[in-house]
Amino acid sequence: MVVTEPIQTDIALPGFKSLVDSKHGAYLLPLATTVLLFVVWEVSVRLFSIPEFILPAPSAILAEIPQWGAAVAKNAWITLFTTVVGFLMALVLGVLLGFVIGYSKLANLTIYPLLIGFNTIPKVALVPLMSIWFGIGAVPAILTAFLLAFFPIAVNVAIGLATVEPEMQDVLVSLGASRFEIFQKVGLPHTMPYLFASLKVAISQAFIGSVIAETVASNGGIGYVILSASSSFNVPLAFLSLLALAVMGVALYGIFVVLEKRFVRWL
Structure with a gap:
């Protein structure tokens, strides 16, 4: 019989595990990964002599800031x-509709299938119609952001309420608790993780909706800048706009991560 030593699959570098587990690791590691990505990007473009109109180097993108930084910042706002605005509309209506679907079997059987059917419609197909109905400007972008962010919020809230243990509700009912008190004591705490998970997805979807609408039915915004820059083959400007969009998305995502840790303490 041959006795072999167990293979150790968890190889810990000196100090690496402590950095991962530390509080600062949550900020330093993503930052280091981002810097490494840009370094590899810069080196690859220069090494393989990739033309700027195909893939500009990060240095070429940053070189556009003196000329176009103010315009990109204005359109980013x-x-x-x-x-x-579209996300807040989706948050309010999504929570309300999710509450109705989660607590009402009739609404679950009637509204929920319609909601799923509407969500399968590509929202980009609705933007030209909204430009006809509401004109060129901010309204189509707001509505597209709302439509893309609405579905994950409503569905997750409904799932959170529908998956509450019936035994816990029965106990509170036997103690004389009202329907609102059951929601306050059981339904709301159980739904919070589902809600915050949907918010982190919905804010990204809202950005996608705004940019899609701005490329079709707007005369301003990051989507409009990307379309204009691409039509004039100013690819570094287009990438600078994408970088601004990524920074805003990460910032809003980080806000919801902080709020989740603040309000969902049991996770």
Whole structure:
């Protein structure tokens, strides 16, 4: 019989595990990964002599800031405004509809299938129609952001309420608790993880909706800048706009991560 030593699959580098587990590791590791990505990007473009109109190097993208930084920042605020407004609309209506679907069997059987059917429609197909109905501007971008962010919020809230243990509700009912008290004591805490998970997805979807609408039915915003830059083959400007969009998305995602840790302490 041959006795072999167990293979150790968890190889820990000196100090690496402590960095991962530390509080600062949550900020330093993503930052280091981002810096490494840009370094590899820069070296690859220069090493393989990739033309700027195909893939500009990060240095070429940053070189556009003196000339186009103010314009990108102005249009970024437009995109941020339409995204946040559409997202807030989706948050309010999504939570309300999710509450109705989660607590009402009739609504689950009637509204939920319609909601799924509407979600299968590509929202980009609705943007030309909204430009006819509401004109060129912020309204189509807000509505597209709302439509893309609405579904994950409503579905996750409904699932969170529908999966509450019936035994816990029966105990509270036997103690004389009202329907609102059951929601406050059991339904809301059980739904919070589902809600925050949907918010982190929905804010990204809202950005996508705003940019899609801005490329079709707007005269401002990051989507409009990307379309204009691409039509004039100013690829570094297009990438600078994408970088601004990524920064805004990560910032809003981080806000919901902080709020989740603040309000969902049991996770």
